[in-house]
Amino acid sequence: MNIQGKIGPQYAGVQQIDVHTDTRDVLAHARRNAIKRGLQDWFVCDIDAHHVETVSWKEIVTYIEDPVVRDNAIRWQAERIGAPPYGLNGDLGLRYQSVGGRIPHQDGQQEIVKETDVHRDVTLTRRAMDSLGVDNMVVFPTPMLFLGMHPQSEMEVWLGNAYNRWLIDRILSADDRIKSLIYLPFNTPKEAERTVRELGDKKGVIGFCVTSTRNKPVHHNDYMRLYSMIEETGKPLAFHAGYHWQDPSLATVNRFLGMHALGFAWCNMVHMTNWVLNGIPERFPKLKTLWIESGLAWVPFLMQRLDDQYLMRPSEAPQLKRLPSEYMNHNCFYTTQPMETTHPKALEVTFEMIKAETQLMFASDWPHFDFDLPQEICDLPFLTEQAKRNILGLNAARLFNLDPTPVKNLMGD
Amino acid sequence: MAEYMAGNVADYADGDRKVVVCGEFEVGVFRIGSEFYAWHNRCAHRAGPVCQGRIMKRVLEATADDMTVRTQSYDEAESHIVCPWHGYEFSIKTGYHQGSSRFRLRKAELAIRDGEIYVSL
Numbered sequence: 224m225n226i227q228g229k230i231g232p233q234y235a236g237v238q239q240i241d242v243h244t245d246t247r248d249v250l251a252h253a254r255r256n257a258i259k260r261g262l263q264d265w266f267v268c269d270i271d272a273h274h275v276e277t278v279s280w281k282e283i284v285t286y287i288e289d290p291v292v293r294d295n296a297i298r299w300q301a302e303r304i305g306a307p308p309y310g311l312n313g314d315l316g317l318r319y320q321s322v323g324g325r326i327p328h329q330d331g332q333q334e335i336v337k338e339t340d341v342h343r344d345v346t347l348t349r350r351a352m353d354s355l356g357v358d359n360m361v362v363f364p365t366p367m368l369f370l371g372m373h374p375q376s377e378m379e380v381w382l383g384n385a386y387n388r389w390l391i392d393r394i395l396s397a398d399d400r401i402k403s404l405i406y407l408p409f410n411t412p413k414e415a416e417r418t419v420r421e422l423g424d425k426k427g428v429i430g431f432c433v434t435s436t437r438n439k440p441v442h443h444n445d446y447m448r449l450y451s452m453i454e455e456t457g458k459p460l461a462f463h464a465g466y467h468w469q470d471p472s473l474a475t476v477n478r479f480l481g482m483h484a485l486g487f488a489w490c491n492m493v494h495m496t497n498w499v500l501n502g503i504p505e506r507f508p509k510l511k512t513l514w515i516e517s518g519l520a521w522v523p524f525l526m527q528r529l530d531d532q533y534l535m536r537p538s539e540a541p542q543l544k545r546l547p548s549e550y551m552n553h554n555c556f557y558t559t560q561p562m563e564t565t566h567p568k569a570l571e572v573t574f575e576m577i578k579a580e581t582q583l584m585f586a587s588d589w590p591h592f593d594f595d596l597p598q599e600i601c602d603l604p605f606l607t608e609q610a611k612r613n614i615l616g617l618n619a620a621r622l623f624n625l626d627p628t629p630v631k632n633l634m635g636d
Numbered sequence: 637m638a639e640y641m642a643g644n645v646a647d648y649a650d651g652d653r654k655v656v657v658c659g660e661f662e663v664g665v666f667r668i669g670s671e672f673y674a675w676h677n678r679c680a681h682r683a684g685p686v687c688q689g690r691i692m693k694r695v696l697e698a699t700a701d702d703m704t705v706r707t708q709s710y711d712e713a714e715s716h717i718v719c720p721w722h723g724y725e726f727s728i729k730t731g732y733h734q735g736s737s738r739f740r741l742r743k744a745e746l747a748i749r750d751g752e753i754y755v756s757l
Contacts, residue, residue, distance in 0.1 A: 231641060232640075232641045232642050232643040232654070232656055233640075233656065233657040234643075234654055234655065234656060234657070235655040235656065235657055235662055235677075235688070237655075237688055238653070238654065238655055238688065239653075239688055239689070239690065240685060240688045240689065240720040249685075249720070249721075251685065252678070252683055252684055252685050256683055322723045324690065325689070325690055325692065325718045325720075325723045325725075326718075326720060326721070326722065326723045327690075327720055328720070592722065592723060593722065594721070594722075596682060598682075598683075599682070
């Protein structure tokens with residue numbers, strides 16, 4: 224036996240990971256595993272990661288267009304102590320995401336950032352990219368995912384656009400690797416059109432996002448002009464899922480586990496049903512939609528359900544020329560996270576039904592509690608290497624017109 | 637097989653944990669009462685740094701005679717190591733996940749000689 228420890232024990236530098244631990248230490252195993260799988264030479268695009276925009280809320284409110292609301296917000300942020308961010312509705316479930324502190328990176332990233340040449344969120348995003356093995360990362364806000372449920376529709380407009388302009392100024396301008404699907408104030412269609420018109424071609428804006436937690440019918444005639452404009456840009460429209468405890472259909476759910484499991488799938492199931500049955504893909508055949516953060520298991524369920532029902536009642540969906548499932552795996556794209564992996568056979572069938580080789584894109588959802596890693600795609604036994612490369616980055620490169628040259632610093636210090 | 641020193645018994649109070657670098661691997665050494673346990677710092681879920689997570693008691697929810705429930709409690713006899721990546725909880729004594737025996741931590745052999753702790757990989 225070879226005794227290595229005669230000089231004494233060598234303890235790891237980080238004994239317990241907490242909210243102050245550096246992202247690179249939290250994800251040290253991810254980096255090691257990405258290197259082992261050779262991801263340095265693969266183009267990897269992470270379609271869905273997050274930052275906590277409320278940390279920067281004092282800056283963001285200075286971008287509010289309405290001068291009165293802006294002044295009120297600035298004073299609130301400057302003078303109130305211990306108060307929630309001005310104007311945001313949020314959801315009580317946000318308090319439960321870390322499982323009582325068991326998953327610290329969900330609660331906070333209070334690590335030291337010494338770099339002062341760029342915004343702190345740029346540094347944190349770079350650390351995450353180079354630890355996970357990602358070349359391009361699309362960042363989304365977090366509490367703002369609930370903004371579609373705000374009782375004041377104008378507040379969605381003010382805050383959504385303030386966030387967009389702050390993001391473009393402070394984050395996207397600082398690093399070509401960071402991208403955004405810009406927030407659309409979808410409850411006010413004319414304002415959503417204005418967002419597309421004014422911000423759609425800004426640096427780093429590769430598409431548009433509707434946060435799915437809202438009670439607006441996506442097939443309403445009020446949105447046809449918006450869809451036409453987005454189709455014309457050639458950039459995709461994403462539906463980013465969420466949950467909301469005020470949703471009456473989920474009012475009986477008492478555990479956050481249940482709320483999270485159902486809510487994140489349910490909102491996109493409703494929107495997808497309306498999207499397909501009302502023939503939106505027929506009306507806008509070049510408009511690509513992307514369905515984010517609902518996992519994957521809901522897709523084959525909905526395909527089967529809608530196909531069976533449609534065949535019995537085609538007169539209720541007269542615009543359709545194909546089965547609902549054929550729109551869902553042709554006109555629609557999906558992100559992987561949170562990928563359900565406990566039933567491998569079901570996962571394999573899901574990939575087949577989605578046509579994953581062309582329609583699926585990797586997403587991490589970092590730093591949220593159910594984040595995924597690129598290695599999970601690498602390790603799927605039923606995929607060819609080309610399929611893995613497509614899902615990890617090349618499908619995104621095609622959809623978003625990205626340069627698929629790997630630029631990550633996976634091997635760096 | 638290589639053997640690595642993980643410190644002295646006296647370095648570990650009841651409930652302590654130390655993550656030890658063992659060449660290219662890491663092992664978490666835990667003390668519960670007078671017993672020591674050693675597990676690879678590699679979660680059975682996604683290979684996360686499980687041994688660097690929080691140590692917490694298992695959560696219980698007692699059912700009354702009429703099958704109702706009221707409060708939760710901690711099982712003082714069952715300590716869990718919680719993977720900080722995704723929250724998978726494993727018994728420090730057995731290495732098994734609370735909810736499924738499909739998921740178990742990988743054991744590292746542990747020996748105590750003359751008050752010194754060694755793990756073998």
